[in-house]
Amino acid sequence: MEAGGEVSKAKEHFVLVHGACHGAWCWFKLASLLQGSGHRVSCIDLAGAAGSLVNPNDVRSFDEYDAPLLQFMAALPDAHKVILVGHSAGGLSVTHAMHLFTDKIKQGIFIAADMLPFGFQTEQDTKDGVPDFSEFGDVYDLNFGLGEDHPPTSMALRKEYQRTILYHQSSREV
Known part of the structure; x- marks a missing residue:
């Protein structure tokens, strides 16, 4: 308890994916809001x-894609626990990190995110992990860094x- 009878709350470390x-x-x-409340x-x-700084067409696997998150998690001190937050396909990366760093994660939060229990394990997982925007038509620009006869190496939602x-x-800010 702090002076005045208030309960002090420990500040958390949020890792946003x-x-x-x-x-x-x-x-x-x-x-900004979390930091303004004193969280890391x-x-x-x-x-x-x-x-x-990595060219998307040079990323050849999910492990390579997740490497920055996995390296970050590996570098955390042993006793340090984070709240891992993933949005959309970032949920797959959160799941991946949760399997590898169970001792460093206090909580996992999935915000409108893919929640495959074990990440991409099967071809069906890959299909389930991609949102269906077919009602809008052809919405993605796909890049085929390994050639047209291979799966896309990157995608961007058309402007x-x-x-x-x-x-x-979202507001229409300039």
Whole structure:
């Protein structure tokens, strides 16, 4: 208890993981609010994401994609526990980290996120982990860094669909 009878609350360390077609930048407002409340916040750019120095077409596996998060988690002190937060496809990265670093995670939070119990294990998991936007038509620009006869190595939601699909509740700030 603190003076005046108030219960002191321990401040948390939040690790925020973006979804597909995003980067750590998408957490700016939430990170600012959490930091303003005294919490520690780390926003991770996964490999090939908007803020990453890695070319998305050079990322060849989910392990490579998650490498920045996994390296961050590995570098945390042993007794340090974080609240891991994933949005959209970032839920897959959160699941991956939860399996590898159970002793460093206090809680996992999935915000409108993919929640495959074991990450991508089967071809069906891959299908289940990709949102279905077919009602809007062809919404993605796909890049085939390994050639047209291989799965895409990166994707971006076309600009004309971004407000309709992702940002329909966001203010129109300049």
